[in-house]
Amino acid sequence: MAMRIEVPALREEIWQEVLPSGLACYVLPKPGFATRYASFSTRYGSCDQTFMGSDGQVRETPAGIAHFLEHKLFEEEDGNVSERFSALGAMANAYTNYGATSYLFSTTEHFQEALDLLLHFVQEPYFTEANVHKEQGIIAEELRMYLDDPRSVVFQNLLAALYQRHPVRVEIGGTLDSIQHIGPQELFLCHRAFYQPGNMVLMVAGDVDPAEVFGMARRAVGAAGAAAVRRIYPEEPRAVAAEMKRQRMAVGVPLIAIGFKDDPAPSEDALRREVTMEILLDVLFGSSSEIHRQLYEEGLIGQQFSSSYFSGDGYAASVLGGPTPDPDRLLARVEGLLAEAVAKGLDPRDVERSRRRSLGEFVALFNAPEAVAHAFSEYALRGLDLMAVYDLLRTIDADDVAQRLREQFALPRRSVSIVERAD
């Protein structure tokens, strides 16, 4: 039975149906838009290295295998599936993050053929020793590219400092060494375990008929698969792994990332936590904040300074940073100013201002169906409802924000990552 999730004030709606196979399907109708977009995603990210399959056996797999699998699914016996999307005028792509893998395309024509292709290729693996070996070379170049990207390095080093055991501390793509241990057998095993309809989400946005999409998905995605896979995460201690990680690189300007480790919210509170934290971080560090004003006028930060709440299954942290001429001085200033802010408490007017800004940004998000689809699907994979953000933003309470300020920043568990210039 199709259901409708509505935000009447926005005049937007998303249709939802869970198919007999367990696949959750969502459609955002966008009449008047030329682009039609679909993503087919699985709750399987770089963190899901250890799991128990339907046979009850615990498996440990090499770092980077979810991302490797993403690359390899594009391969078919007679070529690469992205060429078949090209022949339809569609652009296909895919990405892997810490908690999910997503396959997507956008097109203006031949939407149904492209959707059918998407639903099929993701379910039909084709791995051989030769094609896996070839991919190792391509992925090694991709990893080397990230090794030279200081933003990626400063962030990944921060996660390795914040987390002692949680696999979020390892690069999404794995390492140059770990990818050498991935072969066809491991890939088949992971595909069987995680690419079951009940573990997946289909998201469509554009000028389409929801009933038609649901019907196509029902035909293309067969019966429910094996029992659900169980992810096994090591118990993560509350303390950080390291307070400081420094690295030298060929950069023009040094970079810093400061992380504050948080206790993950229970799943029923996860959405409220996200919204509350985004407001809190905006009030504390956003471009209208007192801390931002001082750091900016002291020449320690520029327009690229940012803050965000980074959370997923078993991990949560506030992260801030960007390029800076003097990482150590910036760190000292942030510590001092943050302690002052905690002592002083929040001004409810700042919360109100940030709330209005977030509401406007939420409205503006709906200009871009792909962006809505992306965000909605990411949330759905975590069991959260993006559309509920609108009401949360309208009702958010300054006291809740103030409480989070104390919980997260009064006795902070903090790590710092710095990329310095190699001269």
Place this chain on the structure above:
Amino acid sequence: MAFIETPLEPGASLFLWSTPKFKTTTVRVLLRMPLDDGASAGALVPMVLQRGTRALPQTILLSRRLDMLFGAELRADVLKYGEEQIVIFHLEVANGSYLSGEDPLSEALALLGDVLTQPPLESGGLRAEWVGQERENLRRRIQGIYSDKAHYAQLRLVEAMCSGEPYAIPRLGRLEDLDRHTGESLWRHWQETVVHAPAAIYMVGALGQTEAEDHARQLLERMGRREVRAPGSVTLHRAPTQPRDVHERQTIAQGKLAIGFTTNLHASDPGYPALAMMNGIYGGFSHSRLFQEVRERHSLAYYAQSQVDGVKGLLFVHLGVASEVRQAAQDLVLQQLDVVRRAEFQPQELEDTFKGIATQIEQSADAPSEAIMADFELRSAGRPTEPERRIAALAAVRAADVAEAAQGLSLDTVYFLDGEGDGDGNGDAH
């Protein structure tokens, strides 16, 4: 998508796309300046202007005012277009009907007008404190390009290729020019820009012609414009008789190969659609020759792509490759160009490329900023703006036309940023 042009005064027009399609109203003011030694001033002034106005003389006051207008976005930047530097002021506000009913547009536009024309002045110039801070910010933005190796490689390639031409000047200007700018010199530069630069005011959203025209006229009136210059022209770049080879080393994990060709074609040339198709077949898509050969068949690189600058008549190829396979990759790049020159590609490649570009053209009407920039660039190059006409011109391109466009390419410069040395980079990260 159809922007209606309304000339408002010599050298200034309103371009309106009146549509209920989006939940915001987007306004862009584009001012065209020649790309010359003033480029760093052109990049710096908008950064200073965003710091505040006479009515809101502190940055935090302006920022908080915008928050209260439901996060209205007001920002400025510069773009390099051929041998011009385009100063862009961008305003985007949520449509009030989706919020509390109050419409933030009029107030946000008034703020935009203040930012453009009413900065706080001291001793006849922009505020020295802000100039000093933004000069350092701009310095770090320019230095920061060194951290982005692909971007850095492109910059160095263009410097080597077009040395002595205005095109070699980077979008943000040159580092060595920064220190000579003062509050007074920047204010003079800005008045020169506001008063004399050809201007385009774009608006997209649920507003009518009369309303849009009123807003645009008010903006222009406040700018006090007169004696507008003609937009700049550009000379196509010509390849040297002997291709240049540039080599540079850094301690990085992956080398960057950047190759520049001349196309001998301007975007207004009737042969341009064939060049666009040629670029698509060669390196514009994942079905393209470069991606298929360099990455899929030989797994030498993670990315391998090409792109065209239609105004300056250049085509660039970019690859991230290991040092030891650089020559093999470079040979493949040139070999694949020869394949296209001999028209030895499949009809399917022509067809897929046509569909791919047609999709991109249709999709540009789905995002206000993209629609604006596409319209601006097409008009400036003297090309048709209607999607149907653009797609029809591409559909008419045959394999022989593609081969001819490829034959017009000359190799100009090969730049390699050598990743020799620290092969495994930060293996000790954890």
